Amino acid sequence: MKIFVDTADLKEIRRAAKAGLIDGITTNPSLLSKVLGDRSLADCLKEIADAVDGPVSLEVLATDTDGMVAQGRELASIAENVVVKVPLTEDGLVACRQLRGEGIGVNVTLCFSPSQALLAAKAGARFVSPFIGRIDDISHEGMGIISQIREIYDNYGFETEILAASIRHPLHVVEAALLGADIVTVPPEVLWKLVNHPLTDRGLERFIEDARKADIEIPTRESAEA
Numbered sequence: 001m002k003i004f005v006d007t008a009d010l011k012e013i014r015r016a017a018k019a020g021l022i023d024g025i026t027t028n029p030s031l032l033s034k035v036l037g038d039r040s041l042a043d044c045l046k047e048i049a050d051a052v053d054g055p056v057s058l059e060v061l062a063t064d065t066d067g068m069v070a071q072g073r074e075l076a077s078i079a080e081n082v083v084v085k086v087p088l089t090e091d092g093l094v095a096c097r098q099l100r101g102e103g104i105g106v107n108v109t110l111c112f113s114p115s116q117a118l119l120a121a122k123a124g125a126r127f128v129s130p131f132i133g134r135i136d137d138i139s140h141e142g143m144g145i146i147s148q149i150r151e152i153y154d155n156y157g158f159e160t161e162i163l164a165a166s167i168r169h170p171l172h173v174v175e176a177a178l179l180g181a182d183i184v185t186v187p188p189e190v191l192w193k194l195v196n197h198p199l200t201d202r203g204l205e206r207f208i209e210d211a212r213k214a215d216i217e218i219p220t221r222e223s224a225e226a
Ligand code: G3P
Pocket: 006, 026, 028, 129, 131, 133, 134, 165, 166, 167, 185
């Protein structure tokens, strides 16, 4: 399963890329609004697209087909790895088909049902983004749609990849993986939580302590650099 990071924060993106933990990036207007400050949007998007060797989803703001297609072309011209994110609306599906016809990869976002995901696949989406956490937020079981979409796509051999989004905690990641999502996109805080386990920390402390007691030399960062 591929892991994308769901953020526009370059510091976090670079940290995750340096650790070799991510295969791509997803952004949305809300995430960009948190980091933009007084920087130009164009510069910010270019830096994000260059920060990782993998697909980077950038979202259109137009809501009509022509506007989405025009903005999608602009976004796609930023870098070769850009995937254009369009909303799962009638106009968005038409724009998806059109952009796809021009060889531009599309991520159909704001997907909340298997029927919507079926239409995204038929429109030729490269990725479909079901929003798990937001379904949970309204007291429905978000993860259920991942298994339904998986089954539908497998029944008909659709190549659209299921990109589980709106991920709020590590268990969402595990469940999405068990249900066969192709990709999970996680906020940085969830990514780092995936790494941590208190028993790992405790186990490591004990190994170091035992080595010290036996006078075994423990390399430090400084000694490694020397
Ligand atoms: O990738 C979509 C995601 O950013 C939405 O997450 O937490 O705002 O529902 P959230």
